[in-house]
Amino acid sequence: MSRMTSRKQPIRPYLVLLLLLLAAGAARPVLAHANLAQSTPPANAVLARSPVQLELIFTEPVEASFSRVEVLNSQGVRVDNDDARVDAADPTRLTATVRSLPDGVYTVSWRVLSTLDGHTTAGIYPFAVGNVAAADLAAAQASTSVSFSPLEALARWLTYATMLMLVGGVLFVVQVWQPVAPAGALPDKVLWRRMAKIALAGLLLASVIWLLVQAGQATGRVLAFPWEPELWRVLLTTRFGALWLARIGLTLLLLRLLLTGPGRRALWLAFGVGLLLLLTVSLGSHAAAEPEPALPLLADWLHLLVAAVWVGGLAHFVAGMILGRQLDPAGRTRLAAQLIPRFSALALVSVAVLVLTGVYASLLHVGSWAALTTTLYGQTLLIKVTIFLPLVILGAVNLLSTGPQMKRATSATGGDSWLVTRFRQLITSEVTLAAAVVLSVGVLTTLPPAASPELAPLGGKAQVDDLAVTLAITPGRVGINSFLVTVTADGQPLNDARAVELRFTPAQADLPPSEAQLTAQGDGQYSIDGAFLSLPDAWQVQVVVRRSAAFDSFANFDVDLTPAGVTTQRFPWARVIAGLLLLVALSFLWALWPLVASPARRVGLVGVPAGGLALVGLFLLFQAPTIAADNFPLNPVPPNAESLAAGAALYAENCVPCHGVTGAGDGPVGRTLNPPPADLTQHTVPGIHSDGRLYDWITNGFADSVMPAFGDQLSDEQRWHLVNYIRTLATGGEASARGDE
Numbered sequence: 001m002s003r004m005t006s007r008k009q010p011i012r013p014y015l016v017l018l019l020l021l022l023a024a025g026a027a028r029p030v031l032a033h034a035n036l037a038q039s040t041p042p043a044n045a046v047l048a049r050s051p052v053q054l055e056l057i058f059t060e061p062v063e064a065s066f067s068r069v070e071v072l073n074s075q076g077v078r079v080d081n082d083d084a085r086v087d088a089a090d091p092t093r094l095t096a097t098v099r100s101l102p103d104g105v106y107t108v109s110w111r112v113l114s115t116l117d118g119h120t121t122a123g124i125y126p127f128a129v130g131n132v133a134a135a136d137l138a139a140a141q142a143s144t145s146v147s148f149s150p151l152e153a154l155a156r157w158l159t160y161a162t163m164l165m166l167v168g169g170v171l172f173v174v175q176v177w178q179p180v181a182p183a184g185a186l187p188d189k190v191l192w193r194r195m196a197k198i199a200l201a202g203l204l205l206a207s208v209i210w211l212l213v214q215a216g217q218a219t220g221r222v223l224a225f226p227w228e229p230e231l232w233r234v235l236l237t238t239r240f241g242a243l244w245l246a247r248i249g250l251t252l253l254l255l256r257l258l259l260t261g262p263g264r265r266a267l268w269l270a271f272g273v274g275l276l277l278l279l280t281v282s283l284g285s286h287a288a289a290e291p292e293p294a295l296p297l298l299a300d301w302l303h304l305l306v307a308a309v310w311v312g313g314l315a316h317f318v319a320g321m322i323l324g325r326q327l328d329p330a331g332r333t334r335l336a337a338q339l340i341p342r343f344s345a346l347a348l349v350s351v352a353v354l355v356l357t358g359v360y361a362s363l364l365h366v367g368s369w370a371a372l373t374t375t376l377y378g379q380t381l382l383i384k385v386t387i388f389l390p391l392v393i394l395g396a397v398n399l400l401s402t403g404p405q406m407k408r409a410t411s412a413t414g415g416d417s418w419l420v421t422r423f424r425q426l427i428t429s430e431v432t433l434a435a436a437v438v439l440s441v442g443v444l445t446t447l448p449p450a451a452s453p454e455l456a457p458l459g460g461k462a463q464v465d466d467l468a469v470t471l472a473i474t475p476g477r478v479g480i481n482s483f484l485v486t487v488t489a490d491g492q493p494l495n496d497a498r499a500v501e502l503r504f505t506p507a508q509a510d511l512p513p514s515e516a517q518l519t520a521q522g523d524g525q526y527s528i529d530g531a532f533l534s535l536p537d538a539w540q541v542q543v544v545v546r547r548s549a550a551f552d553s554f555a556n557f558d559v560d561l562t563p564a565g566v567t568t569q570r571f572p573w574a575r576v577i578a579g580l581l582l583l584v585a586l587s588f589l590w591a592l593w594p595l596v597a598s599p600a601r602r603v604g605l606v607g608v609p610a611g612g613l614a615l616v617g618l619f620l621l622f623q624a625p626t627i628a629a630d631n632f633p634l635n636p637v638p639p640n641a642e643s644l645a646a647g648a649a650l651y652a653e654n655c656v657p658c659h660g661v662t663g664a665g666d667g668p669v670g671r672t673l674n675p676p677p678a679d680l681t682q683h684t685v686p687g688i689h690s691d692g693r694l695y696d697w698i699t700n701g702f703a704d705s706v707m708p709a710f711g712d713q714l715s716d717e718q719r720w721h722l723v724n725y726i727r728t729l730a731t732g733g734e735a736s737a738r739g740d741e
Contacts (some may be wrong), residue, residue, distance in 0.1 A: 034060040034092075034114040034121055038475040040482075043125035050101035050129050050675065052682035054080070056110055057475050061091035063238055066113035066120075066218040069096040074105050083693075090536060091115060093477055097688060099705065100665065102675035103130030113218045116288050118240040120217040149222060152213045157439075158206035160304075163281070165199040166254060167274035167305070168312015174267050175346065176313065177320060180338035182331065191323055195316070196258040203251050207244065214240055236577050236620065243280045245580040249587045250277045256591035278304040287361075296364060303357040310350035311434055317343055318431055321424045333415030336423055337406040344399045351392060377444065384440040391433045394426055402426065462543075462555040466490060469543050469555040473533070477561065481533055485518060485526045485543055493524025499546040500526040507538040530685070536561050574620055581617030585610045632692025637720035639727065647725025650718055654710065655726075663729035673706060684730040694723045 040055040041047055054069060064086040071080040080098045087093040094112065106129065111122040173192055181188060215224035215231035224231045235241040250273055257270040279301055282288070287296035317339065324335045362372075362381065372378035402423050409416035458476035462469050470486040483502060487494040497520075505513040518526035533539055543555040589610040596602045637643055651659075660667040663680030670677040683689060698719050701709035710719060 034058040034062050034112050034116075034119070036110070036121075036123055036125075037092075039108070039125065040475060041127045043127065045127045046132060047127065047129050049679065050098070051127075052097060052679065052685070053688050054096045054098060054108060055475070055477070056094045056108075057477060058092045058094065058112060061115040062086055062094060062112040063115050063218070064091075065233055065237060067094055068111055069094060070109045071096070071098050072107045072109065073101075079106065090477060095688075097683075099702070100675045100678045101129050103132060104128070105132055113238075115239050116284065118214050118217075118238075118284065149213055149217065151209060151223065152217070155206050155210035155213055158202055159210060160281070162199045162203035162206060163274070163277055163304070164308040164312040165315060166196065166203070166258075166312070167271065167278060167308035168310070168314075169195060169199070169316045170258075170267050170271045170274060171309055171346070172313035172316040172343070174264060174271070176339060176342045177316070178264075180342065181320075181335070182327070185331070186323055186326060188320070188323060191319060192316075193259060195319060196254075200251060200255050200258070204248075207247060207251070211235065211244055237574055239573060240284065242573055242576050242580060243284045245577060245584055247277060247280045249580065249584040250280070252584070252587035252591040256587075256594075260594050274308070275305065278308065287364075296361075299357045299360050302353055303361065306350035306353040306357075310347050310354070313343060313346060314427060314430060314434070318424070318427050321420075321427070328415075329417040329420070330410075330413075330415035332417070332420045333406065333412075334410050336420050337403075337410045340398065340403040340406055340423075344395075344403060347395055348399065351395065380440055380444045384437055384444060387433055387436045387440065391430055391437065394430045394433070398423065398426055458559050459541075460557050462557065464545075464553045464555045465551070467494065467545060467553050467555075469545065469553070471541065471543055471555070471557050473541070473559065476559075477533075482529050483516075483518065483527060483532075487524050487526070487545055494545070494547075495520065495522065495524060496547070497526070497545055498548050499544075501544040501546070502528070502532070503542040503544060504532045505540045505542070507540070533559065533561055578617045578620035581613055581620065585613035585617065588613065632690055632696050635691040635695070635720055635723060637717060637724060639724040643721045643724045644728065646718070647721040647723070650714065650722050651725050654714075655722075658706070663726060675705070677705075677707070678702075680726050680729045682730075684727050691720075691723050691727075694726065695719055698722055 035058060036056060037059050038057040040053075041051055054071065056069065067084065067086060069080065069084040070078055073079050079101060080096050084094060084096040087095065094110070105126055107124055107126050109122075109124045111120065113120050169192065177188065211231065211234070212223050212225070215228065215234045216222050218224075218230060218234055224234075235244065253273050254270055254277070257266050257273065281304060282297050282300040285297075285300050287293060287300040320339070321336065324332050327335065366372050366375075366378050366381065372382060402419070405419055406416075406423065409419055458473040459471035462471075466489055468488045468491075472484045472486075474482045474484070485500055485502070487497065487500065500518045500520075502516045502518065503513050504515070514532055516528050516530060516532060518528045521527050539559045539561060541557045541559050543557070545553040545555075547553075589606060592606045593602055596605055655667075657667045658670040658673070658677040659665055659680055660670060663684070665677040665679045667677070684694070697707065698714075699709060699711040701707050710722075714722070
């Protein structure tokens with residue numbers, strides 16, 4: 001193959017950068033948000049008495065350090081106890097306790113950060129206590145907001161673009177270009193290395209922007225600065241930080257392999273590292289939040305991989321054709337004729353897998369035809385598909401028409417310059433369409449999906465004797481639930497049952513069964529609220545219906561509250577991140593050491609930063625864990641019979657006038673107070689307050705209430721006796737003595 005005798009001007013860097021930025025056309029990681037699925041009390045509820053605890057259930061696990069709940073009264077004054085916490089056994093559950101509230105309308109304000117995709121969502125909803133005008137409650141509206149960040153869209157767009165460029169470019173060079181390119185006729189190695197440098201620099205820049213945006217959104221701002229502590233908390237304590245560091249380490253490995261490692265072996269190693277790089281994106285996608293995440297994760301990762309093969313390879317194809325202008329017309333024609341079928345084989349498989357995985361992701365996260373046209377996520381997806389279709393059509397034209405024509409043109413003397421030029425224009429048009437697709441991707445990945453899972457009540461239906469029994473448990477989580485039993489006999493509501501009871505038996509925990517008697521609501525319905533399901537366990541809930549003129553009937557229901565894929569221990573991200581920091585330090589040293597010529601500069605520019613990263617990693621690795629429920633003391637007094645007797649005497653003397661004999665806040669003095677005294681039958685339910693917090697309130701009183709401080713009146717041991725006794729007042733009688741959680 002002949003070459004042109006005069007050197008053409010090399011490809012301009014800005015053109016390579018343009019191709020790089022457009023290379024993410026077909027990729028769409030499926031990401032979502034932590035949306036509020038259920039709340040207790042629910043939005044717009046009118047409660048007869050003040051709640052003790054708020055419970056918010058989200059569709060994804062949330063980060064404990066960056067999630068909050070506030071309760072405000074009608075004057076905007078905060079009335080919660082500033083103790084919001086994420087349940088270690090179920091990280092989709094966020095709870096907070098409130099003070100004893102007077103009649104009025106209250107607003108719950110929440111903000112959470114998704115553990116999986118790092119998106120922040122926020123919202124408000126109202127509820128009322130006591131005798132409140134309907135108009136006052138209607139004036140307060142519930143809402144959920146998801147902020148759209150152009151900087152986040154830019155960071156995601158640039159991240160996907162550079163990843164596709166790196167992974168797809170390596171495969172294109174090894175499988176398409178090197179087998180057919182004229183050896184030594186073109187400065188192709190210079191071109192590929194230049195494109196790799198731009199892609200690596202773009203990926204590092206995108207990663208930095210993404211981290212700054214992530215830290216800013218976690219605290220309700222657009223952007224965080226590097227010196228702010230929130231950024232380091234995000235980086236060193238969260239799942240996002242672990243994936244971010246893994247991405248940086250893999251990028252450094254690619255830097256060494258692509259810029260200093262010659263030969264096909266180094267390129268194949270780089271391709272393998274690129275696959276891991278794509279996996280870090282999938283592990284941070286909504287696919288990881290599915291109940292059975294293996295198949296969604298595989299589909300998401302394959303979607304990214306084939307997008308890289310097609311679109312990243314297409315960008316390199318354009319660059320290669322521009323470089324081929326240094327050949328004579330016959331040489332350019334032969335080069336194009338050999339490249340087209342090799343690339344088309346890869347592209348054909350890629351498009352097929354893209355369509356299959358894209359349809360699968362749409363079924364998961366759009367869910368219905370209506371959602372496709374009525375939600376912003378669905379509408380954006382339609383725009384992406386609309387642009388994607390002509391992209392596929394242009395590829396089909398090149399495969400079915402241009403390719404055969406180019407092959408025939410190789411037999412003509414001098415080739416066919418016009419056909420080569422038209423082909424280059426067609427693939428450039430494909431890249432232009434990819435630019436529009438990547439714009440939709442940047443928007444799409446910052447939006448919540450159209451299909452948000454709703455949490456259905458637990459329970460079921462059973463036929464026992466002549467009765468049909470239905471049990472509904474809402475919200476069906478560990479903690480306080482509402483239990484509704486509906487009983488019918490021969491199709492008619494059973495309203496004259498002597499008693500309807502529930503019996504709760506855990507499968508694994510070594511605890512005796514607890515029982516509760518329900519209150520008749522009419523129309524065959526019986527209900528009760530309480531924290532009877534107090535552990536993440538598989539429970540048997542038995543409904544007992546007692547009638548005067550018939551034998552007792554028993555219906556058993558299995559309720560599994562064991563979170564799928566969630567352990568009861570908080571995941572030690574700090575330890576994982578410590579190990580990743582050590583790996584990043586080694587990658588930094590290995591990648592950059594040969595790129596710096598001067599030994600002295602190597603030590604200063606490479607050795608010192610790598611050593612600093614390693615020291616930080618070692619510090620995090622060996623520091624003691626500091627996870628604690630709260631800062632209150634542990635209960636040193638065992639809740640034996642002597643302690644409970646002493647506590648009962650102290651309670652009768654000091655607490656009955658306000659809290660009443662049963663602890664419901666209905667003592668002779670308590671009836672005159674507004675807000676009323678705290679309802680101890682709810683505040684002492686296990687899992688709401690620790691023993692230490694109750695002890696602190698007894699010792700120091702409760703701010704902004706008539707609750708006095710007993711620290712000077714009762715000894716330390718007497719206050720612990722009082723804590724042990726009031727635990728026995730819990731709703732349903734299921735609370736016995738227990739220590740801090």
